[in-house]
Amino acid sequence: MHFLTEELSFPNTNESSPDGLLAIGGDLSTERLLLAYENGIFPWFEDGDPIMWWSPRERMVLFLEELIVSHSMRNVINKDVFQVTFNKAFREVIQHCQSVKREGQYGTWITDEMIESYCKLNKLGKAMSVEVWQNNTLVGGLYGVDMFPVFCGESMFSKVSNASKMAFISLVNYLKSNQYNLLDCQIYNDHLDSLGCREIPREDFLSYLR
Template identity: 65%
Template sequence: MYYLSKELFFPPVSEADEEGILAIGGDLGTERLQLAYKSGVFPWFNEGEPILWWSPDPRMVLFLDELIVSKSMRNILNRNIFKVTFNQNFKDVISNCQKIKRDGQNGTWISNEMIDAYCNLHEMGVAKSVEVWQDEVLVGGLYGIDLGHVFCGESMFSKVSNASKVAFIALVEYLRNNNYKLLDCQVYNPHLESLGCCEIDRAAFMSILKNE
């Protein structure tokens, strides 16, 4: 386990333990966060605990052409029930991701400190959001870090059925149209798998991230 100091540094991701934890400590400053994502690392920890930095193996990703849109979902999209915007209400999106109740989870890892840190990145044009509206009300969305060729998804929320899926599909279409290589989804969950995401070796992920 690496303990980070004020120095802007991350050890090689190959040094992560079996769970994927690479380092502990440091801060959530904009420079460190940007270095983390460019290095294949992300923060994930509970409020009140030390900052944990992760680089799991395998890594959950979406190759953009592998997106699965069900027939029922296509019908919803064709009905124009929802309106989608980009980067219009970043703070509201991340705040809703913090507050939304999730099955099997008590509380959230998105602390107020995390919100402040990612809002700072948003002001720099690094953190971005997708908003989904129904009758002028924000009902879903997602946010993440934009590296230019890879988008690192962080969290999404939905207040009505399918709203987060609409955000996800809209993001993938944007990334595909702008020649991104990958959507990073970090760790496995069955919902992401149903949308076409898959696990790949960390080494393969890092090769794409480094444009090798």
């Protein structure tokens, strides 16, 4: 594991630990974040901890044509229960992702500094949000970093049933229509698996990024 200095660089991703931890330290400057994502690296740490940079050996991704939409979710979509927008409330989405309570999780890995850093990426056109509304109230959404032709999903939230799924499906449809070829979901979880995501070797993921 490496300790970063002020120099704008990262070690080779092959040097990450078995759990994917590559480096500690550095900063969340726009330049460093973009360099990280260009090389398949992302920050993930809890408030009060040093910045930790990760590059898992197995990467959870969605090949866009493999999206699974359940029959019940198709019914939700057909009923027009939600309205979906893009990049209309980026800061609000990331703030909701920060504050939402998650099972088995006591704190948040989205720090206030991280919010400011990703809002800067958004203003530069390098980060995007999807908003899901119900009766003019923001009830779900997600955000991520745009590394065309790969979109790197970061976090999503839901205040009512199916809202985050709606955001995810809407994102995939957007990516398909704009010639992206992969959605990066970083690390395995059962919910992502149920949507059609799967793990691929880091080397394969990096080849898509390049």
